[in-house]
Amino acid sequence: MIDNRSQHQGGFRIFYACLLVMGANYFTVTAVHSYPQFQEFTEKHSGQAANCAMCHSNGNGPTGTGPGQIDGLNEEELKRLEEARKAFQPGQKIDSPILNEFGNKIVEELGRKEVLALVKEPEALATKLNKNLDTDRDGIPDAEEYLDGTDPTNKFHGHPWKMFLVNLNRYKQHILLTFAAVLLLNYGLGHLIKGIAVLTEKR
Numbered sequence: 139m140i141d142n143r144s145q146h147q148g149g150f151r152i153f154y155a156c157l158l159v160m161g162a163n164y165f166t167v168t169a170v171h172s173y174p175q176f177q178e179f180t181e182k183h184s185g186q187a188a189n190c191a192m193c194h195s196n197g198n199g200p201t202g203t204g205p206g207q208i209d210g211l212n213e214e215e216l217k218r219l220e221e222a223r224k225a226f227q228p229g230q231k232i233d234s235p236i237l238n239e240f241g242n243k244i245v246e247e248l249g250r251k252e253v254l255a256l257v258k259e260p261e262a263l264a265t266k267l268n269k270n271l272d273t274d275r276d277g278i279p280d281a282e283e284y285l286d287g288t289d290p291t292n293k294f295h296g297h298p299w300k301m302f303l304v305n306l307n308r309y310k311q312h313i314l315l316t317f318a319a320v321l322l323l324n325y326g327l328g329h330l331i332k333g334i335a336v337l338t339e340k341r
């Protein structure tokens with residue numbers, strides 16, 4: 139009897155240990171890959187709606203079975219995910235399938251160690267990013283788009299006033315040439331009308 143009871147107790151211990159390990163793994167997977175603090179900060183700071191697509195491949199975040207979500211990754215994508223998860227130091231090429239281009243650049247620029255530290259102060263992300271980093275090349279740095287709550291991967295999405303200034307600067311030569319052409323046209327038309335008037339008076 140004693141031996142049987144000991145065996146049962148031993149079996150229960152192993153069972154509970156397995157449950158604990160499974161639980162720990164579950165929370166590791168769900169917690170490690172999802173950092174809504176950045177999204178919450180940008181929404182609060184900018185007043186603009188932002189979803190997980192700001193940094194992730196899938197707008198619903200990294201947890202799930204859809205495209206770009208952890209449980210939907212194929213073998214090759216899982217390998218890329220594991221590689222990205224090891225990149226604790228900055229400067230390593232990141233190609234995580236659960237992150238979009240901006241998310242990958244954040245990890246590439248700062249390293250996972252720094253990103254994890256920033257979870258507690260998401261407002262500091264803007265100051266940590268390189269000011270020249272402009273993923274969508276629309277002329278507005280990623281750090282500003284993060285603060286503005288605009289999409290750093292969409293060159294048609296940006297703060298209206300900044301987009302206006304960027305476009306004004308980009309097309310200033312065209313605008314100056316158009317302005318000069320209009321002035322010359324007005325000048326030429328003025329002289330033409332005067333000439334016609336003089337000829338009419340002479341007749």
Ligand SMILES: [Ca+2]
Nearest residue numbers: 272274276278
């Ligand atoms: Ca941009």
